[in-house]
Amino acid sequence: MSNFFSQPRERIGTFPTPLEFMPRLAKALGGPRIYLKRDDLTGLALGGNxxxxxxxxxxxxxxxxxxxxxxxxxxxxxxxxxxxxxxxxxxxxxxxxxxxxxxxxxxxxxxxxxxxxxxxxxxxxxxxxxxxxxxxxxxxxxxxxxxxxxxxxxxxxxxxxxxxSDAVGALGYVGMILEMNGQLVEQGVSPRCVYVANGSAGTQAGMLVGKTLFGGGYGIKGYCVVPGGAEEITQDTLMLANQCAARIGAEPVDASLVVCDDTQFGEAYGTPTPAALEAIKLLAHTEAILLDPVYSSKAFAGMIADIRAGVYGSDDAIVFVHTGGAPALFAKVDMLGPILGKTGRPQQRL
Ligand SMILES: Cc1ncc(COP(=O)(O)O)c(C=O)c1O
Missing domain, CATH: 3.40.50.1100 (Rossmann fold)
Incomplete structure (x- = not known):
């Protein structure tokens, strides 16, 4: 039996974050039912994962x-x-x-x-x-x-x-899985896949421990936004997941469950790809929700690519974990030109 529930925790966020159906986005993409887990709304100084x-x-x-x-x-x-x-x-x-x-x-x-x-x-x-x-x-x-x-x-x-992203920090995402599983049951949703961005691995690692501990009939697909390649990030994520599991006396994570995809990385960390920019625009124009230019937009672009490749039918459901980060939009004005149809420069001095 794990001792997850006795881990010391300071309540500084606003939880549970909503799990919301995205009808306009789903219609625009013409694929599965899409849900967002709104961890952009965790409350702490503009929120985020x-x-x-x-x-x-x-x-x-x-x-x-x-x-x-x-x-x-x-x-x-x-x-x-x-x-x-x-x-x-x-x-x-x-x-x-x-x-x-x-x-x-x-x-x-x-x-x-x-x-x-x-x-x-x-x-x-x-x-x-x-x-x-x-x-x-x-x-x-x-x-x-x-x-x-x-x-x-x-x-x-x-x-x-x-x-x-260490064994202590990853505990936050063990708890997120418990929270989300409850919402999925309440809303009668059985997703096939849960999508998330992977930067320093703690979010995906915690989710994998959470799924191992609390169950979930879905896959978890992480998108690497840092250099290193899928193999290295997969290893890092598994190692961190197992450090976290060991800390709370939980079963190790099955290595085959760790899926990290590097196809959306692009040129560099922090440089949005054309697909990420398209993702930012699509979610903003359909659901009025803002992705960030470094992390969530690249993972979202991966989810869109899967939908367009026909991975899901219209009866399927999928979840995207929105990890926040919109404040970085203001610092990347110069890179948002292609979706704004104009150029912008960050303000240098107030
Ligand atoms: C907005 C946003 N999404 C996703 C991530 C990735 O989370 P992790 O570093 O736990 O993989 C980060 C990390 O900085 C982030 O700021």
Missing amino acids: KTRKLEYLLADAKRKGATHFITEGGVQSNHVRQSAAAAILGGMQAELVLNTPAPRDTPDAVPPLQGNYLIDDLLGANCHFVATGPDRKPKMAELAERIKAEGPPGSVPYVVVSGG
Whole structure:
């Protein structure tokens, strides 16, 4: 018997998130019934999937007496934005290590105050800039040491890995499966597949543990939005799922259930593909729901490709987990031209 229900959790999100039928989208695509699990509506400083992970990470930090909540990401990270909000609710100071192509080390020269980074700032987080992704970890370690040595007496740093994707953070998505399974029963829906974006693997890994623990007659299909290729991301996702399962004394996940598809990755992390841009426009124009340009739009494009390939009949149902991220739209204005029919430039200065 697993001890999932006794894991410490801080209630900082708005749950359950809705499971909604998308009639206009389904009609436009002419395929199966499509449902959205609205994890873009988790409530914490504009919501998104990280809120579920942060409920467990924040509880862990509090149990360890943390005063400073340190985490990392790109300058437009959704995880970092929600972490800054979680730190406030946990009574901690957020310390954010952000990589940005143009790091500046003077206090008044910062990246464009846009999207997620604008919100980090509004939330009172301390932002520390580095040049590249690999520079983030050593900077977090340095900050943690400095807080212990030079912070006010009693200062305790708590370091959260990229995306909140460790065995603790993934617990949030174990719980999401239980929540969604209840909604599926209530609404009389038996989906064949549940689609989700995979960045740092924690969301899909947690879902796989949840399905193993609580059941579900559906497949889970993840779309990789980071480089590495399907094989590597599949391995990472399985490893994380099994670390999470071990933490709560659950059965390991069957490796054959881990499906990560890399066909929607495109040129680079953070660069929307034409299919992702089409997905953003389609969902906005049919259901007035906003996908993000980095994660959910690529996974959504994968789901559309499956529908167009005739994978589903009209009696089938599928679910898309909307993981949020719309604040990044404001920082990618220059890339949205093809769907807007005009060019735009992010505002550099307020
Ligand atoms: C909007 C959005 N969707 C999906 C993901 C991917 O989640 P994970 O990193 O748990 O794979 C992220 C991660 O940053 C995200 O911000």
